[in-house]
Amino acid sequence: MLQLNQIELRRGTKLLFENAFLQAHAGQRMGVIGVNGSGKSSLFALILGQLESDAGQLQLNVKDVISHVAQESPSSTQPALEFVQDGDRGLRELQADIAALEAINGHDQRLHSLYEQLDNIDGFTAETRAARLLHGLGFEADIVQKPVNEFSGGWRMRLNLAQALMCRSDILLLDEPTNHLDLPTIVWLERWLKSYTGILLLISHDRDFLDSLCTHVAHIEHQAIKTYTGNYSQFEAVRAEQLALQQAMYSKQQKEIKHMQSFVDRFRYKASKAKQAQSRLKMLERMVQIAPAHVDSNFHFQFHEPDKQPQQLLQLENATVGYGPTAVVNDIRLRLGAGDRIGLLGANGAGKSTLVKTLVDGSTLLSGERTLNKNTHIGYFAQQQLELLRMDCSPLWHLQRQAPDIKEAELRSHLGHFGFRGDRISEPVAPFSGGEKARLVLALLVLQKPNLLLLDEPTNHLDLDMRHALSMALMEYSGALLVISHDRHLLRSVCDELYIVHDGRLHEFRQSLDDYPNWLKAQNEAAINESPDTPRRSQVSSKKQNRQDEARQRQLLKPYRDTVRKIEREMNRNRSDLEGLTDSLHDESLYTDIARKQEMTTLLQRQAGLKSSLESLEWEWLEASEKMEEAAKEL
Numbered sequence: 264m265l266q267l268n269q270i271e272l273r274r275g276t277k278l279l280f281e282n283a284f285l286q287a288h289a290g291q292r293m294g295v296i297g298v299n300g301s302g303k304s305s306l307f308a309l310i311l312g313q314l315e316s317d318a319g320q321l322q323l324n325v326k327d328v329i330s331h332v333a334q335e336s337p338s339s340t341q342p343a344l345e346f347v348q349d350g351d352r353g354l355r356e357l358q359a360d361i362a363a364l365e366a367i368n369g370h371d372q373r374l375h376s377l378y379e380q381l382d383n384i385d386g387f388t389a390e391t392r393a394a395r396l397l398h399g400l401g402f403e404a405d406i407v408q409k410p411v412n413e414f415s416g417g418w419r420m421r422l423n424l425a426q427a428l429m430c431r432s433d434i435l436l437l438d439e440p441t442n443h444l445d446l447p448t449i450v451w452l453e454r455w456l457k458s459y460t461g462i463l464l465l466i467s468h469d470r471d472f473l474d475s476l477c478t479h480v481a482h483i484e485h486q487a488i489k490t491y492t493g494n495y496s497q498f499e500a501v502r503a504e505q506l507a508l509q510q511a512m513y514s515k516q517q518k519e520i521k522h523m524q525s526f527v528d529r530f531r532y533k534a535s536k537a538k539q540a541q542s543r544l545k546m547l548e549r550m551v552q553i554a555p556a557h558v559d560s561n562f563h564f565q566f567h568e569p570d571k572q573p574q575q576l577l578q579l580e581n582a583t584v585g586y587g588p589t590a591v592v593n594d595i596r597l598r599l600g601a602g603d604r605i606g607l608l609g610a611n612g613a614g615k616s617t618l619v620k621t622l623v624d625g626s627t628l629l630s631g632e633r634t635l636n637k638n639t640h641i642g643y644f645a646q647q648q649l650e651l652l653r654m655d656c657s658p659l660w661h662l663q664r665q666a667p668d669i670k671e672a673e674l675r676s677h678l679g680h681f682g683f684r685g686d687r688i689s690e691p692v693a694p695f696s697g698g699e700k701a702r703l704v705l706a707l708l709v710l711q712k713p714n715l716l717l718l719d720e721p722t723n724h725l726d727l728d729m730r731h732a733l734s735m736a737l738m739e740y741s742g743a744l745l746v747i748s749h750d751r752h753l754l755r756s757v758c759d760e761l762y763i764v765h766d767g768r769l770h771e772f773r774q775s776l777d778d779y780p781n782w783l784k785a786q787n788e789a790a791i792n793e794s795p796d797t798p799r800r801s802q803v804s805s806k807k808q809n810r811q812d813e814a815r816q817r818q819l820l821k822p823y824r825d826t827v828r829k830i831e832r833e834m835n836r837n838r839s840d841l842e843g844l845t846d847s848l849h850d851e852s853l854y855t856d857i858a859r860k861q862e863m864t865t866l867l868q869r870q871a872g873l874k875s876s877l878e879s880l881e882w883e884w885l886e887a888s889e890k891m892e893e894a895a896k897e898l
Contacts (some may be wrong), residue, residue, distance in 0.1 A: 264288050265310070265327075265434060265462055267488070270319035271308060272302065279305050283319070285478070289433070292456065292463040294473045294495055297483030298561075299698055299726050303466045306483070307331065307436045310464075328352075330432035332424045332440060337411050344407045349392040350429030354389055357381050358381040384431065396425045398450040400444070401611065417443040422596040433461045441469050443724065445611035446749040450780045468726050470495050472750040562702075562732035564680040566740040569714035571638045572588075574601050574832060576715045576743055577622060582631030584614065586623045590629055591617045596767050597762075599715060602831050606758035608772055613764040615747045616645070619719050622745070624832055642713025644721050649700045654693035658683050658703050661692075666710050681706040682729070697724035705733070714742040722750040741835065751776055812821065823891035828885045834877060841873045 267285040269883045279302035308314040400421045420443045473495035480491045480498040491498040574781045585591040591614035607613045620627045662674045680815045701724045737757040761772040
């Protein structure tokens with residue numbers, strides 16, 4: 264059991280905990296959440312003995328083994344497989360004792376007892392278990408003997424994680440374990456952690472990861488720790504109810520819900536008749552339900568309406584992308600048009616980012632054709648963008664440099680929506696956290712008013728509140744979107760279509776995001792069961808046939824998809840006109856000035872006509888969507 268009683272903890276002059284309580288038992292998987300700076304990592308340091316509390320007691324069983332992921336990037340000439348086994352300290356101690364006795368006397372009777380102890384802790388299978396951990400975390404079999412210092416920084420952090428999982432621990436502390444992982448690896452880690460029998464304390468900003476794993480949630484707020492039973496979504500619902508009871512929050516909460524409800528209403532008409540619309544509506548309604556849990560967030564922003572929205576934005580035809588002579592993804596056919604909302608799946612190294620760079624500027628295009636509409640305005644977010652910030656300059660300076668015509672007061676207000684207020688606006692960027700730098704890049708991106716957003720892992724370093732704000736902003740964004748993310752909640756919220764980069768090809772992923780883990784499992788099993796005696800020609804022929812079948816299916820479905828998109832474009836135009844009319848009808852003088860009576864009548868008639876037209880178009884869209892689904896099932 265782990266227990267904190269009346270804990271008080273300060274870091275410098277800042278009070279993190281005051282009279283704080285926490286209790287956790289074996290078998291509990293507890294998500295530790297709270298805004299950045301609330302004390303989550305300090306809580307872990309306290310449990311690890313790296314910090315001492317100013318008051319109160321931390322109670323632990325002296326025999327309990329605590330495991331955590333080292334934050335320092337390891338550097339050694341030791342093979343990766345050996346490095347991971349070092350995580351089991353008891354194993355290494357036994358192995359050292361056995362080696363010492365064997366060096367002195369290979370027939371010492373004490374060896375028998377040591378070998379029994381080694382067998383009791385599955386020591387003879389340690390190398391196999393370490394290899395399985397490495398495989399699950401994405402390491403190919405032919406590189407597990409490579410020295411640790413030959414891996415990149417991200418892969419070294421995976422080695423740290425593998426070492427922590429290798430430890431036979433009673434308490435496991437994981438601080439943002441998914442930061443350096445792709446979605447397939449996150450799915451594997453979820454399965455592994457579900458079988459963990461000790462106490463798991465988990466800091467994460469990935470709500471799907473928390474939902475899948477957590478049996479309890481510890482929320483740090485106002486220098487206290489409050490424990491909830493259930494996963495993150497259940498915590499969120501309870502917190503929403505609590506905040507709704509606070510009168511001070513009521514007005515702001517209702518405004519937030521009303522704002523989102525207007526967006527939900529666009530998809531309301533007979534949504535049950537189309538699978539896509541039904542799924543979208545459920546997600547929107549879910550966002551309304553959780554809105555109060557984020558009503559006190561520091562982050563609320565929207566993407567501006569693009570100046571122009573061409574129907575055809577960007578196209579790749581027969582494209583091969585890669586670097587130098589190395590092709591990564593081949594035979595790409597991709598068209599991005601107004602209203603497209605695409606999520607891009609695939610393992611790390613499959614070529615997702617390489618493909619996106621081709622879309623951004625063609626820098627990784629090896630062959631084929633990239634066609635960009637002259638009115639396409641791309642907004643690009645990637646982790647490299649953070650490195651382009653001027654470290655000696657302030658957030659305000661960055662915005663003034665990009666938008667010199669906008670008044671300083673407006674820029675300050677804009678930065679406030681992203682959590683930059685007071686002196687923080689004028690401070691140099693250099694000491695900012697990764698999350699703060701990512702928020703600044705997003706603030707710059709919004710000012711660009713793009714009509715095509717290309718986002719490569721936009722949620723890295725962002726906390727739960729900022730991820731929620733980003734999801735809301737992207738849901739209401741009227742331009743086209745293609746996003747790479749290991750945050751399944753974000754993908755589920757904002758994407759209508761899924762594509763996957765797999766085996767050097769780009770395919771449309773016709774299953775749902777919830778089916779993706781099973782698809783991954785099936786792919787892994789197929790790879791394991793694939794016979795080495797299968798002739799290579801047969802494999803090539805099979806892949807070629809699959810590509811031909813997929814191309815044929817795309818061609819047959821194209822008329823249906825074009826019809827749906829045509830209706831969507833008309834719906835978007837009607838909605839835009841209707842919003843403009845609604846704004847005009849808010850003018851009070853329209854109803855008090857007799858001279859404007861005819862103008863008012865005309866506006867009201869146009870409003871009624873647009874609403875009627877929009878309702879008809881939504882029926883057409885639902886019917887066209889059903890026909891497209893039926894055609895897809897028949898193929």
